Structures are given as structure tokens and as C-alpha cells.
Amino acid sequence: MSDTSKIINLTLKIWRQENGASAGAFKNYPSGPISTDMSFLEMLDVVNEALTRQGEEPVAFDHDCREGICGACGTVINGQAHGHQQGTTLCQLHMRNFKDGDTIVIEPFRSRAFPLIKDLIVDRSALDTLVAEGGYVSVNTGGAIEANTILVPQQTADQALDASECIGCGACVAACPNGSAMLFVSAKVSQLALLPQGKPERAKRALAMVRKMDELGFGNCGNERECEAACPKQISITNIARLNREFFKASLFSREK
Amino acid sequence: MLLDAKIPTGPLVEKWDKHRFDLKLVNPANKRKFDIIVVGSGLAGASASASLAEMGYNVKTFCIQDSPRRAHSIAAQGGINAAKNYQNDGDSIFRLFYDTIKGGDFRAREANVYRLAQVSNNIIDQCVAQGVPFAREYGGGLANRSFGGAQVSRTFYARGQTGQQLLLGAYGALMRQVKLGKVTMLPRQEMLDLVVEDGVARGIVTRNLITGAIECHGAHAVVLATGGYGNAYFLSTNAMASNVTAAFRAYKRGAAMANPCFVQIHPTCIPVHGDYQSKLTLMSESLRNDGRVWVPIKPGDKRAPADIPEAERDYYLEKKYPSFGNLVPRDVASRNAKEQCDAGKGVGETGLAVYLDFADAIKRDSLATVQKKYGNLFHMYEKITDQNPTERPMMIYPAVHYTMGGLWVDYNLMSTIPGLFVLGEANFSDHGANRLGASALMQGLADGYFVIPATIGGYLAGMANRNIDPKGQTFLATRKEAEGRISRLLAGSGKGAGKRTVDDFHRQLGLLLWEHCGMARNEKGLQEALKTIPAIREEFWHSAIVPGTGESLNQSLERAGRVADFLEFAQVMVVDALQRKESCGCHLREESQTPENEALRDDSNYSHVAAWEYTGTDTLPTLHKEPLSFENVQPSQRSYK
The missing domain is CATH 3.10.20.30 (Beta-grasp domain)
Structure with a gap:
């Protein structure tokens, strides 16, 4: 063409x-x-x-x-x-x-x-297991309040969407020398930490998803930034910084175990 | 076969409430005694799985992808409609109902469509509560945009990836139930058949796509949310794996297939550019909010678009339809694009394209504003075509996008097989002969979040909670048939004289359907298609090359099975198109036109749902009609002028 x-x-x-x-x-x-x-x-x-x-x-x-x-x-x-x-x-x-x-x-x-x-097919179901650990807001169908009673500043909604654009392809893991899923986890944690809807489970989510990541055999972040370079949706590693903050805050100040 | 739509009596606005009150309930403690199978994990399947599990049912959810998050709902770009009236522009539940039923060219049930409009507002509430990052106004409230076929702004969106964000919301809810142990998620599994025992759906037979193992799964109810059959045309905007197999297998087991000829051809897709192409890419209809559609006035004008002065451009939609302009419904936009190209005014190398021009919008609102709205779509277009749409108008052409037809369901979303429910695009229920933009996401989520949780109880409460044995006779017999089909596909492999690949056959079928059962149809072409399809099928079973074995991951075998079903299903589409001698919604029947060449509907003969009953592979299906009655709207000839 x-x-x-x-x-x-x-x-x-x-x-x-x-x-x-x-x-x-x-x-x-x-x-x-x-x-x-x-x-x-x-x-x-x-x-x-x-x-x-x-x-x-x-x-x-x-x-x-x-x-x-x-x-x-x-x-x-x-x-x-x-x-x-x-x-x-x-x-x-x-x-x-x-x-x-x-x-x-x-x-x-x-x-x-x-x-x-x-051949070229790998099993990425560990990413689903990570989401199951807390990558959502715990709200049952039918229990929602009128949508416009939750106000979200435009900039915050934009930032949350930037993080939520992650397509879960796993390129960040493949690109990372440590095989870490930090970018993937941080994108979900960031989206929900930024939005008011995600606040109640914020601490629990960060702790649970990070722990699960270790358990599933993903490595840790070494600040190589390879994940960000490989990400097809250009998810920023500032999300990883946010995840670290969320995790520390949750570990030190929350009652979540 | 009896078609009882089970539409509740009483005034339209009270039907759904009344029905929910009349339905029997399953006591909370008893819900855990019922097993439900959900096939498909798109908006309808994921939302149904999560909601049913939250209520206490045991849910087994199957999908063919490696993760439920990849279902093709994810690719929906533009938005989701709801009657919130946040814009104070005169919207209401009744207006959304009216626009949807009119957009569908009066070929849908009033009661279903009204319910859809009613729950549309709950869907937005639900999704916002889940943390779906919808677009917002500066004050923090939700933003809206307008969409084809409506004169109010009622579409909620998240940039050009609304489907992705809504699906991630539903997927999150689903994974939460997986963690809680209420949903067993089975990815990379394909449903090969439905198990019907004593006339009731009892389970499914699946193939594990990694090991090739054929397995039986029993349940008290089976819910199909397996999407549409657009890939019958080979080239469509559907994902590569989208297929009709699950729905078609259910049809062969006795579920009626309704209006299979109602296929939506989306007006704004990137034009075809090579014979190696395996799918077409949609450019969201929302682009028509700011893009102006035009072709050169002079046929065969090969000048670059910038060299064609304003006076020599034909903004044919704005001229012909002054009140809706570029925002006419999809069918009207598609048909007019075809008409312009047929008249030799098409642009680009193939002459099968029209321009969608953003120059005026950029001049009016600034490049930054336009980029903010459509940036990711522009980016996608540029990647594919190597052209920047802010500098040179986009080229677009219609492509198969959505199928309004599907398995027949009653008001409870139950098919003609008791215990088999069908949701989302896989059913026929809400869009009539044409679907309005931003209504697919609405319907998928309405069915999954709000309709099935209410109606499935009415079915389950009526049945004894019997044990279902997936090792029983009927299961084994159905499984054996599925195994037999797989051996046949592998055995036939390339034995015939002219060996051909599965894709080759698929492409041939697709071209035939596009030519004769596409935007415009006529008796002669349809008859020819009807004659040709069995011949292609016959050759397929002799000459299709299917390498590999059935006992491992084999993508050729997966494709072959799906194409084999398309080759049978296409016949039902064509028979349905032949029977419907009127122009209606998405398609023009050439024999039925107004003097101005607009589509002419025939309410006295075709105001019905055509539901087809399977009678055998080599015989034509039997037609059953469900008459449509309109008590709250007056069917009129649609006019967008």
C-alpha cells in the first residue's frame, strides 16, 4: 500500500x-x-x-x-x-x-x-496467577454506587490508564536479565493505587502480588530498564518506583501481613 | 421446534422487573450444589463467570487463548453506550432503546432491547467501581463522546481501547473468583461438541490444545459466550482464532440458529493490500466524529489527495445525509463507500478505498487536541500503512466486523436446547439487522453481569439437582464422534489430487461469501454460492493438508477443524440470505430498493426472526419464524437525511 x-x-x-x-x-x-x-x-x-x-x-x-x-x-x-x-x-x-x-x-x-x-510458544500463565493475587478491586456485581459519585481528576485517570494499557505479553519478563515481572506487577498496582477505587486494598495488593512474584520464580528488579525498552505499550518504570513505595509503605505501616 | 420467546407480559418498562420477580430463585445455600460451564472469556463470558461465581455457583470457564484476558473483546476500540444523560442532551433509557431498535432496522425484540437500555447504566457503575479508567472531564466526572446512529453523546470510553479496559475489569473479577476457588479456569481448551442428554444440555467435549487430550466436562447448565462468526469471510476484523465451532456444534445438536445472514460490515477499516493478508484492521468508528469522508468528484482521479482542490471533492455523506453527516450508522456508511468505489471514485492503489480526512478538525481544534483523542489509532494506522494520517487523509474501506445473527435465545438467553444459554455476540438477540457502534460491549456485559445471573436461577431452580456423570453413555458417544472428526481431518491430509493448505480453502470460501453474501446480495449470486459451497467442502475433506498429529499442540489441526465448520455453516448463512428477500439493516438485497437506491425493507413479509433447524449436512435446514411485534415503536423506513 x-x-x-x-x-x-x-x-x-x-x-x-x-x-x-x-x-x-x-x-x-x-x-x-x-x-x-x-x-x-x-x-x-x-x-x-x-x-x-x-x-x-x-x-x-x-x-x-x-x-x-x-x-x-x-x-x-x-x-x-x-x-x-x-x-x-x-x-x-x-x-x-x-x-x-x-x-x-x-x-x-x-x-x-x-x-x-x-517452538516459539511459552506458558505465561504465571502472569494470570499474579493477577489472581490481587490485581483487581474486590467488588461484586450489583454492589456498585452511581458512577459519577466517584470523581477522579482527569490527570489521575490518564495516569491510571497509562499503566492499565499493559497487554500482559510478558516481554518485560523475557527482556529482564533477572526474569523479573516487576513492570507487569507495578502497572497493575499503580493503576489501582492511583484510583480511589483501589485504595481500600492498596497495602494488601502490593504485599500479596510481590510475594507471589517471588514464589512463582520471577527474579528481582536490578534497575536495568530492559523491561521498559521492550514494552510494546511503553509502560514506564516510574511504575516500578511506585510499586516499591507501595510495598515499603505496606510492609512498614499497614496491618496487612 | 417451538420458538417460545418467553417475553413477559405487561408494559415494556415493567417487563424486566416483573420477570425477575416471577423467576424462581435458588436459595444461597443451594447454589454451591450447581455446576455451570462457561465457554469463552470475553466480556460476556468473563462477566458471567465472575458474577455466577460470586453468587455461589461452581463455575468452570474455558477459553482457547493462553489466558482469559486475550479474548477478542479486548480489541474493541470506541466505547460503550449508556443512557446516563450526563451531557444533559435529552438522552434517556427510552431514547437508547429507540436508537438501538431503529439502528437494528426493526428486526430485534422490543423487550430485549429495552432491558439492554435499562441495565446500561448499571454496567457503567459496575465498571467504574472495578477501577476501569474511563475518560474524565476536568471536574473529575465521566466524559462522553458521540457515535454513529445517535444524536446524543452517550458513549463512555477509555482512549481508543475501551474494550481492553472493560475486559481487564471483567478479567480481574474472574481471576478474583479463581483465587477464591469458585471458578476453575481452563485456558488453551477448545470446545469440540455439546453433550445433549434427554434433550437437555449436560456438558461439553473439549480438546486440550497443548496435549491434544479429548475430555468430557459435565454441568447443570452450559453457557456459550463464544463470539461471532465473522471469520467465515476469511478476512475480517476478528482475531485469528475467532470461530463458529462451539455455536455450530450446538446448532447441530438442536439449537436453532437465528438470522445468520445478518453480518455487519464496518465502514472504517484499513483497506486490503495484499493476498498474504490474514486479517483486516479496524479503525474505530469514533474517528468519524472528527474525520470527514470524501472521494474525488471525477472518477479515476489519481492525483494525491492534497492536490485535489476543495471544489473537486465529494463529501458524499455530508451531502446526502445532512442531519447525520459522517455519523450515519455503519451500514449506511459502508454501502455508500461501496457505491462510490463501484462508480470508479475509489482511491488508493486498488481503487477500493475512500478518504477519511482530519485536516479540518486539526485546523479547528489544533493538532494536539485531535492527537489526544485519536493518538493511538493514528499511531496504529501509521505502523501498518507507513503514512501519517495527520498529514495525509486516512484511506478506509468496509470490512466484515460483527455478526448480529447467532444462536436463537429466548428472553432468558436460553437456546432451544434447555440448559444451553448463549450470551454476547454468539446469540442473535439485541441488535436486529444492524448493530450500532458502542453497543457490542454494552450487550456483552449486560448479558454477563446482569441478565444471566437472574435468569439461570429460574432454570436451575426448576431442576432436581441430579448428578451428572461425564463418564456416562452420552458423553462417551459424543466424545467418540469428536475423536472421529479429528482422525478424519488428519487422515484426509493432502490425499486428494490437488493438495492445498487449509488457509487456501478458507480464503476461497471467504471470497465467495464476500462476493455473494456481503454488503449487497441478489438471488442469482446467492444461488451460485449455495451450489459452490458443498463442492469446496468436498474438496476440503480430500485435499486439505493437515500436518502433525492429534496428540500434541497442532495449530494446523485447530485451524482445519474451524474451517471445516465454517464450510458447513456458510451454507446456513446463504440459505438465510436467500430467504430474506428484503433489504434490511446491514445488507442490501438488490431486488429490494427504493427509487433512490436506498435499502427497502419489507415489513409485511419479513418482520420476523428466521430461526434455522439443522436437518443434516447434505440437506437444507428447516426455517422457523418468530414473528416480531412492535407495540412501543412504530417501524419506519430509516432515514438519516
């Missing part, structure tokens, strides 16, 4: 692994002719269609909405989660960002808390 559309050819070095128990290895595939207007996943579709026709099993990868919002997709491209373009999910990374003749290394998110399932 763009005026600069071109056809390029690439070499893909893709991680293949039958399942969590088997050994994996990189395998090389020629991409065939690729339009620079394609998204990265459309390029993988083309490669998979060719593999299928040759009777080979296509490369398994997670993906769904292809609009950058569901958080299903995500692999490591040339060493970077979601590829080198800032603020982009893999499905929104377009081939115009690569050059003819490039070799692209494609491997799964690697982290202790994300066991591999097959």
Missing part, C-alpha cells in the same frame, strides 16, 4: 522444539519473496504455508488479534523481545524495518517462569 513497497528475501533462523521435555535447536529457512508491507506475523504465515505444502510441520507461535492489543504474540527477534522497533508488538512490526538479505534470529521468550510448550 505504501509508495515504498518492495520485495525482499531473508534467511530465518528459527528455534524449533517439539515440547518442553525435548531438546530444541535453531533451524534455517529461506523466507522466499516477502513484501515490505507485510507484518512480521504475515511473513511467518507465508513461511508456514510453504512448509505445510512441503509436508513439514509449520512453526508454532502464539498470536490472535494482530492489532497489538491482545498480548498473545511475542518472540525474541535478533535478541530483542518483539524486535528492535520501540513500542511495537510483534504483529505490528512490519517488514519494511528489515533489509534484503538480512538473517533474522527468531526464538521464544526465555525465562524461568515461562516454561516452553512448543
